[in-house]
Amino acid sequence: MTSNTTLPRRYPNRLGLLGWLGKGRHGIERYLYTLHRLTGLALLGFLVFHIFVTSSRLLGRQVWEPIMALTHHPVFQAVEFLIFVAFGFHALNGVRLLLVEMGFAVGKPEEPVYPYKSSLNRQRPLMLTMMVLTGLFILLGGFEFFALDH
Amino acid sequence: MRESRYWVLHMLSAMVILVFLGLHMALMHLSGVLALIDPALAKPVAWGHVLARARSDFFTVTYIFMLAAALFHGLYGLRTMLYELSENPALRKAVTVSFVAGGLGLFGLGAYALIAMHLMTRA
Numbered sequence: 122m123t124s125n126t127t128l129p130r131r132y133p134n135r136l137g138l139l140g141w142l143g144k145g146r147h148g149i150e151r152y153l154y155t156l157h158r159l160t161g162l163a164l165l166g167f168l169v170f171h172i173f174v175t176s177s178r179l180l181g182r183q184v185w186e187p188i189m190a191l192t193h194h195p196v197f198q199a200v201e202f203l204i205f206v207a208f209g210f211h212a213l214n215g216v217r218l219l220l221v222e223m224g225f226a227v228g229k230p231e232e233p234v235y236p237y238k239s240s241l242n243r244q245r246p247l248m249l250t251m252m253v254l255t256g257l258f259i260l261l262g263g264f265e266f267f268a269l270d271h
Numbered sequence: 272m273r274e275s276r277y278w279v280l281h282m283l284s285a286m287v288i289l290v291f292l293g294l295h296m297a298l299m300h301l302s303g304v305l306a307l308i309d310p311a312l313a314k315p316v317a318w319g320h321v322l323a324r325a326r327s328d329f330f331t332v333t334y335i336f337m338l339a340a341a342l343f344h345g346l347y348g349l350r351t352m353l354y355e356l357s358e359n360p361a362l363r364k365a366v367t368v369s370f371v372a373g374g375l376g377l378f379g380l381g382a383y384a385l386i387a388m389h390l391m392t393r394a
């Protein structure tokens with residue numbers, strides 16, 4: 122007979138990384154959650170790179186200017202635009218998450234009377250507004266990166 | 272209790288990043304659009320503009336705050352994702368210790384560069 126105290130705790134409902142992909146009937150917010158994490162990882166990677174690049178200015182103009190010239194390469198410009206898109210999405214979706222976390226836009230608690238209204242559906246206009254703003258932000262960035270001469 | 276404090280800090284750092292990184296992204300990555308309004312805002316990575324920002328107290332202080340907030344926010348976020356993958360206490364501690372060390376190292380490098388440039392341009 123084994124003692125329960127020696128057994129490791131199990132959470133059979135934990136999906137791990139596969140859970141990021143949905144694995145069930147979920148609203149669009151589930152995929153925004155995945156995208157929020159992926160853009161967060163991309164931004165963190167860029168931040169580390171950015172700290173090293175910008176610290177190089179300590180070495181003087183003769184080091185700074187060749188590094189900045191590299192950033193005008195089309196590949197780097199494309200990566201920079203993707204980082205801009207990731208920032209726009211992460212920031213505006215983050216505003217939605219902050220507002221929901223603080224209890225805004227989800228309605229007040231009420232008796233569950235059919236047809237049920239969930240807080241997820243109540244915050245959907247906020248989600249749509251934030252995604253439209255993200256789209257506008259990306260369009261503005263696209264104009265900057267691809268239409269204006271640098 | 273400690274974890275809920277970290278979560279509140281994660282939220283607060285998000286607000287700091289939203290304001291300062293929003294300003295930074297606009298100045299650095301929408302410079303062409305902004306230059307249509309004020310031509311002085313064009314070419315923000317030109318050496319003269321880099322020195323002007325380094326000389327400014329406002330930019331130096333806000334960059335240091337933004338660096339701290341962004342590193343905390345990003346590393347705490349990644350730590351949360353990694354914590355979900357394993358419940359092994361030793362592994363979790365190793366993640367936390369390495370992130371604290373890495374975060375402090377990156378903050379040290381970034382803050383040193385900011386302060387050293389500020390002092391050099393002021394001299």
